[in-house]
Amino acid sequence: MAAAADAYVYKEALIVLGTAGVVIPLFTRLRINPIIGFLLVGAFIGPNLLGELAKQHQWLSILIIGQGEDIAQLAELGVVFLLFIVGLELSFERVLALRRLVLGFGSLQVLASAAIIAAVLALIGAPRNEAIIVGLALSLSSTAIVIQLLSAEKRLGTQSGRISFAVLLLQDLAVVPILLLIPTLGASEGGHIASGVAAALLQAGITILLIVIIGRLALRPLLRLVASTRSPDLFMAATLLIVVGAALISSFGGLSMALGAFIAGLLLAETEYRREIEATIEPFKGLLLGTYFLLVGMGMNLKLLVSHPLLIGGFALALIAVKSGIVIGAGRFFRLPPAPLVRSGLLLGPGGEFAFVIMAAGLAAGAVSISTSQIVTLIVSVTMLLIPVLSMAGTWLTSKFTVRASLPAEALGEPSPDQDVKVIVVGFGRVGTLVGSMLEEHGISYIGIEMDPEVLVKARRAGRPLYYGDATRPELLRRFGIDKVSTLVATMDSPSKVDQVVRAARALRSDLKIIARARDEDHAMDLYQAGVTEAVPETTEASLQLGESVLIEAGIPMGLAIAAIHERRDALRRLLGRPDRRRELGKARARLKRLKEKANR
Secondary structure (H helix, E strand, O other): OHHHHHHHOOHHHHHHHHHHHHHHHHHHHOOOOHHHHHHHHHHHHOOOOHHHHHHHOHHHHHHOOOOOHHHHHHHHHHHHHHHHHHHHHOOHHHHHHOHHHHHHHHHHHHHHHHHHHHHHHHHOOOOHHHHHHHHHHHHOOOHHHHHHHHHHOOOOOOHHHHHHHHHHHHHHHHHHHHHHHHHHHHOOOOOOHHHHHHHHHHHHHHHHHHHHHHHHHHHHHHHHHHHOOOOHHHHHHHHHHHHHHHHHHHHHOOOOHHHHHHHHHHHHOOOOOHHHHHHHHHHHHHHHHHHHHHHHHHOOOHHHHHHOHHHHHHHHHHHHHHHHHHHHHHHHHOOOOHHHHHHHHHHHOOOOOHHHHHHHHHHHOOOOOHHHHHHHHHHHHHHHHOHHHHHHHHHHHHHHHHHHHOOOHHHHOOOOOOOOOOEEEEOOOHHHHHHHHHHHHOOOOEEEEEOOHHHHHHHHHOOOOEEEOOOOOHHHHHHOOOOOOOEEEEOOOOHHHHHHHHHHHHHHOOOOEEEEEEOOHHHHHHHHHHOOOEEEEHHHHHHHHHHHHHHHHOOOOHHHHHHHHHHHHHHHHHHHOOOOHHHHHHHHHHHHHHHHHHHHO
8 A cells, every 4th residue: 555655646747758658759749849848738638628627537537747846847957958059159259259149139038028017917907016016927928938949950050049038148147137126016015126136137247257257267177077977877867967057056046947057057068068068068057957848737727718718819919919029120220120020029929837826926926917927828828829820920921921022033034935944943952052063064054943042142242143932832843944954953952842842843744854863772662752853962972982982092992982882872772763772772781781891800
């Protein structure tokens, strides 16, 4: 009996692990974002849905987490680890380069959002102090979800990524004075607000300086000592010590734990241990961050949503619209380009996780009513659920409308129908640029099609015949003269896009020569089945070039080495087009591997 009771203690951990190991992979196969998956699972297993059913069916209690406090500390560590990883990907130099956006643009966004939201709430009858606290809470955005999305999409280094990160960093810094301001508002005392904020900023500055000094003096020697043991386990322990230690120092100084971890990441980004730390910390970050989103989902009051769907939905959409408009307007004031502002506005429009903290503090101080706290918490949760959808909407909007406005006029047009063009090159990144330059060197006329505006503008300024368009659309290929050219080259790095272009082109012309870039041999086989004339697998070509270098360095005459590689390439191409090619391809790979090993010996 005691053993069973002890096992029950681990119920919450088993639910979290089961969600991460079983449920989320199923959502991923259904192409549901993991963040949304954790939020939905949290709402399902929380006290408002499955918890209600458990009152009638006791056995269901084993599937729910009754009290969010049981996993709250793990959830907070998830955000801590996320910000630590972000700090590793940046550096102090890059943060200083963003100071204009952080202090100027970020401050304007927070102050304008808080002021407008508070004014609207005051107009509809909310008490002044409650309106101020709610305005401040709703002015903040979700650092956890937005940074997670930008990191997953590799957009942190883009303009929209830098804009979003700058605003989120300022918002994290603003949490401290906001929390110190709330007790003053709760006590209905208006005389000491300025002094309280000043004291908070001084305390924050001292804490950050302490973390930086300790980091500069101790981090590199500590990691050097641990690395000398050549023990992955000790290195992992040291990494966890650094993350949690910096977070606790920040917490003791009145700052958020996530901010301390972020500063520690910035310090370590300048060391030679950065990549190893990233690889070590990644599994912890993913699981703990999932726990955080699980907790957010559990906090959603679904009864309130069901009873007042129009009210909650209307406020959620209004919040996104107001904050997005403020981001775009403030960005234009700082002369930022419109396309990344649209993306950033939609990402920063929803509420964020710190709103829960601020509302809890307001409730504890007596400045916010329970009903207001529940409504605000639910509105924030609903808007956070919409962030992945808003991210996709931002990408679609900028590609369809705002992007085109930033392109040169000639890039938006179409080539003259009487042009004597022999080749269409789809995609003008690294590979497409190389193909285009080789065609130019040999005097072969071509036209390029590209959707990335930055790549397009750069190529047009270099004098290359590039035009904007989506080559997966048959009508666009017709307008670019596919009925007259001899060859189409698909060079995009997205296998799905290459597949779509190949199928569209082949459906239009059965005699067209199509040369396509393939990710690997399996992708090349699929392309041959789709009708390409030639598929060039990146992995195979890299292996063949490596084999050629190995043979030459091993003493084989250059002519023989080149001939051997050409023979192997032709054999692989023939194999890719045969029905039994998978078995034969495996044998060819094995022969190539043995050839490399023999040359190395």
